[in-house]
Amino acid sequence: MIQVKGLEVRYGAVTALQDVSLQVDEGECVAVLGANGAGKTSLLRAISGFAPTAAGEIRFKDESIVGQRPENIVRSGMSHVPEGRGILGQLTVRENLELATAPWRRRGDSIDEDLERVHSLFPKLAERRDQRAISLSGGEAQMLAIGRGLMARPRVMLLDEPSLGLAPVIVTRVFDVLEEVAAQQLALLIVEQNAKQALRVADRVYVLSQGNVVMEGPAAEVRDDPKMAEAYFGV
Amino acid sequence: MLQLTVAGVALGSIYALVAIGFVIIYRATGAVNFAHGDMVTVGAFAALWATTVLEAPILVSWLVAVLMLGVLGMLTYRFVYRPLRHHPFLAVAIATLGLAFVFRGVLFVIFGPQPAALPSPVGGGAVSIGGAVVSRHLLLIIGVTAVLVVSQALFFRHTFLGKSLRATAENQEVARMLGLRTNRIILWTFAYGAGLAAVAGVLLAPVRFVTLDLGFGVLLKAIVGAIVGGFGSLPGALVGGLIVGLAEVFGASLISSAFRDTFAFGILIIILLVRPHGLFQVKAEEKV
Amino acid sequence: MSRAASLRQAAYLAVVIVVIGSMPLLLDAGFYIQIGATTGAFMVAVIGYNLVLGETGLLSLGHAAFFGVGAYTFSVLRTEDVPTLLAVVGAIGLPVLLAFFIGVITLRVRHLYFAIATFSIAEIIRNVIREWDGVTGGVLGMSVPRLEIFDRSFSGASGAYPLILATIVVALFAHAYVSSSALGRRARAVRDDELGAEAMGVPVLRTSISMFMIGAVFAAAAGCLYALTLTFIDPSVLHYHESILLIAMLIVGGAGSLAGAVIGAVVISLAPELLRFIEHWWEIVFGVIIMLAILSGRRGIVGFAGDLYQRVRQLRRHTTAESGLSLAEVSERSFTPRGEEHELVVSGVRKSFGGVQALDGVDVTFHPGEIHALIGPNGSGKSTLVNVITGIYGPDEGAVMLGQTALQGRRPDEIARAGVARTFQHTRTFEELTVLDHVLPMVESTGLQGVQARDEALSLLAATGLEGTADLAVGRLPHAHLRLMEIARALALQPRVLLLDEPAAGLSGEESELLGRIIRQLERDRLAVVVIEHNMPFVLGLAESVTVLGEGSVIARGRPDEIVNDPVVQEAYLGAEDSGAAGDPVDTTDNRSEQ
16 A cells, blocks of 8 residues: 655755655554654655655555645545644534545535544544534544544545643543554554554554664564664663 | 714725735735735726726626636736745745736836726715715625625635635645645635735725725725734724724814824724734734 | 954945946036935935844835935924034934834734834824925925035035935945944844744844834935935825835845845836836836845845856855865863852743643753753653743743742743753754854853954854854754754853753764763853753763653653663653553563663
8 A cells, every 4th residue: 555665854954764664555554663753753744745755765556656745645545644633723623524525525425424434433523513623632632633534535544643642541542443443444554652552553563763664573573572662762 | 973984884894805805815825915905906907997998887897807806816826925935924025015016017007197987886876874875885885895704704614615715724734634735725715815805996996096006005004904903813804994994984084184094004003002912812822 | 244344345335336426426417416316315225224124124114204204304403493413313313213112012013013013104104294284395395405514515416415425335334333233143133033033032122123223213314315415305205115115125136235235226226217218117127026036035136146156156166065064073161151050940830732731730950060851752841841941931830940030921032141041953043144143143142242252152163063164154054063053052141051952853973972072061061951852862871860751741850770761751652551550560570671
C-alpha cells in the first residue's frame, strides 16, 4: 500500500530524516516509535505531501506520490490525522466530520451511513454533534480527529501521536478503538512515542532515532528488545 | 429623524458590504487587500460600461459588474496573492496598494476623469413613510444588503462550500488534510469578496457620482467599521459598518457637514482608546 | 552596518547629491530647479520615512500629514510674524507631538490598525485644515510668507534650493546616525521579529514610537521646505496620494536602505516629468512598478543592483559563499551576570489553552551555577513553561520569582532585562544583516555604547565559536553558527538565568560538543542554565539535575542516572501497558537489568 525508500527530509540546513525506508501492506497496522525529535512527524508529513522530500521515493498504491499536492494524496485514499489533532474549533463536530467526506462525496450522496459508523465507534461524538468542536475535551477531540479520518473512506490512515497530551486512561481507550479499526479492512500507520500502547495494536514496528531507522520487526519481537529504551534515552 | 436613520443605515450597509468582503479575504489569506476599495470603483464603472456601451438594462448591468469583478478577484488571487503567500503582511499590503493604482490607472485610461451618473433601478423617486420622505434607492440599498447578509449567513452554515470556506479560513493545512482543494476554495473566496465590492459599487453609484476616487475612501471607512466591530469578525464588520455609516450621517447633519469624514474616522480613535480590540472582541491567544 | 560605514555611505551620497544637485543652479535651468527643489523636499521626507517603514517595519498610510502639518504650521506662524526659528521649531514640534499621540494609541495593537489609524488621522487633519479657513485659507489654500535672511531670499524654487540641498545633507547624516545607533538596531530587531526582539529585552512599543517620531521630524522639515519652494500651499499636500507617493518612492528605491530612499525619491519624482509621452498611463506603470518591486522579492532598485553586483562578483570568484565555514575554537572568557545571584523559583504555575491544561501546577527551582535539563515527552508542557517564565504567556495561577522579584505578569522585554534570557527553538534571524548586527542591539540594551559595545559583542562571538564571522551576512551562515549566535545574543544581556530551547537541534556530534563546552563555561560563571532538549544523550551528559514534565506537571526530578532508570519516566516516554497501573513492575526491572 505504502512503500517508502531512502527518504530524506530537510528543513533548510537541518536534516530531519535520513535514508528512511518502510512499508505498509494492505490492511496492516504499522507503528513507528521514537522519542520526540526523532523525526516521526516529518515522516508522516512527507508521506502525505506536506513536507518536501529531499531525496527518496514514496509510493502509494504503486504510484509515486512525491511532489503531489497533499489534498490530492488525501483524495486518493490516504487520511492524515495530524499531531495535535487539527480540530477545526469554530466548526461543529458534525461539520468537522462532514467536511472529511470531500474525497468521495458527490452532490446528493448521503453521509448518514458513515456518520452512523463513526458515532457507533465514538458515542460521545453523537452526543456533541452540534457543539462547536473547540468545546471538546482532549480525548473527545482525538476521537473526532480519528472519526474524521474514517469519514474519508480511506485505504490507509496515518495517525500522528494519537496519545499526545491525553491522560493514560484515555490513551488506552483511543488505542482500543484503533485496534478495532485495524481489524477492519483499513491499513494504519501510527507514529507514536507511547511504545507500550502502540505495540499493543501494531503488527509491525519501526523505531526511529535522530532521523534514522534503528530497529524494525514484528511487534512481538521489538516489544521484548532492550534496545528500545536505548533508542529513547541514548544510554 | 427617520430620514437620517435610513440614510445612515444605507451608507452603513455599503460600508458593511465592503468591510465583509475585505474581512473574508483577510480571513482566507491572512493578508489585507488595499485594492478592495478600487474594486468597488471598478464595479461601478463596469456597470456604467454595461449600461452605456452595451445599453443593458440596469439590473443586467449589475449582474455584469458582479461577474466581471468575480473574475477580477480570481485574477488578483492568482497573480498577486498566490505568488506572495509566503511573504510578510507588509509586503502584501504594499503590493495591493500598487494594484489599486493599476485599477485606477486603467479606469482613467478607459473612462477619463469626468464623473458619470449611474441610475438606480428604482429611479430617483422617494416614498413617504410615516410622514418622512425617504429615497427609494436608499431603501433598495438596505434591502439588498439585508438579503445578502442573510443569505451569506445561511450559505456559510448550510452548504458544503460554505463550510469548506470556514474550514479553510480557520486552518488551511487541516482543510487540505481533509482533502479540500483549498486553492480553489480561496479562489472562490476572492471571487465572492470582489463580487461584494461590485455590489457595493453599483449600490453607491446612484447616490454619488461614479468617479475614480469612489472606492478608496469607502474602503477606509469600511475598515474602520471592521475594526470598530472587532477585526476579523463578520458580524463585527456588519455592525461596525452600520455604526460608522450612522455616525457619519448623524454627525454631518446634526453637528457639521463640513466635518463629515471626521466623525467616521474619529470613532476609530475613540475605539482604539477605549476598546482596542473592537466591540466583538476577536479572542485568540497566539501560540508561539 | 557599523557607524563608520553608515556615515561613509551618507557622505558618498551627500557628495553625489550636492554635485548633481548644484548643476541646475549653476546652469540656471529654471525647469530643473523647480523639479529639483520639489524632488529634494520629498527626498528629505522619504529618508525619514525609511526609518519608519524601512527600518522599523511600520506602514504609515498618513505620513503626508506630518509633511502637511509642518508646512501649514510654518506658514501660519510666519504669517503671524513669529520669528523664523521659532516657526521652524513649532513646525517640527507639532508633528512630532502628533506622532507621539498616534503611536501611543495605535501601536499597542496590530499593524493593520496602525496603517488605518495613520490614514484616518491624516484625513481628519486635512478635514480640519480645509474647514478652518480663517487661519489656513481653507480649500483655497494660503500663500507662504517670504523668507529673507540678510537680504537673501529663501522663497521660491531657486531661493529655497540651497536650503534644500543643505537639509538633504543633514538628513542623510541624521539617518546614518539614527540607523547605526542602538535605537536603529533595536528598531530592526522589532521589524524582523517582534516576539524575538521582546524576548531579547527590546522595548517594542517605545522603540516603534521613537522611530515614528523621528520620521515625523524629517517629514515636517520637508514640509517647511516644500512650502517655501511653492510659496503657496493648499490641503492637497496632506492628501493620501502624497502618503502613498512616499511609500512608492521607498519601495521602488529599496526599503531599508538610505541609497534606496534617495534613488526612489529621484526616480518617482522625475519619471512622470521625463516620461511625459506615456501620459495618463503613468498611474498604471507606477502601480505595476510597486507590485513588481514586491513580487520580484528584491529590495527595490538598490536590491536589484546589489544582486547583480553579487552575481558578477561570484562569476569572477566562483566562491559559494561561506558554506564550508567551520566553527572556530571557543576563546576563554567569563560571563559575568549582572546583579546579585538569585534562584529562579517557579511555583504552582498553571496554564490552560481552551480546554487543554498545558501546565497543571508546576514547581521547579533553577539554581545559579547549575545546568538543569528540562525534559519530557511531546506535549508535556516544556515549551509552555518556558513561555510562561519568559512572559510570552501570563500564567493562570502561580508565581515565577527571581530572588525577591516577581516575574509573572511582566512583559517579555522586562523579564529579559531583569536577568532571564532565552533562545528560541527556531532560530529567528534576518538574512541580510550581519552577525554583529544581530548581537550589538542586545549588548547595547545593557547600557554599553560605541567601541565598548562593539568589543563586548566581538568577545561574545569569540567565546561562542563565532570568531571571524562578525561581518558576514547571517543568510549565508551554516545552521550551527546560527544556533550559537542565538546563544551569543542571549548572553549579551548578561543574564542570571539562561533558557536554551533545543540548542542542539540539527547540530552534528562535534558541534554539540562545542556547545556543551560553552554551556559548562556558563556553569562555572554561576549562571543558572536551563536546557530544554530532545537529544537525550546530549542533555543527560551535560546536566547535573533533571526535571521531567509529563502532562503538564513534574513527574520526576533528580540526577541523570536516576532519571533514566526511573520507572515513571520510562512510562512517560514509552507508555504504560495498561492505564490502571502506574508503572508495570515486571517491565521496569526488565529495563533496569539492561542498564
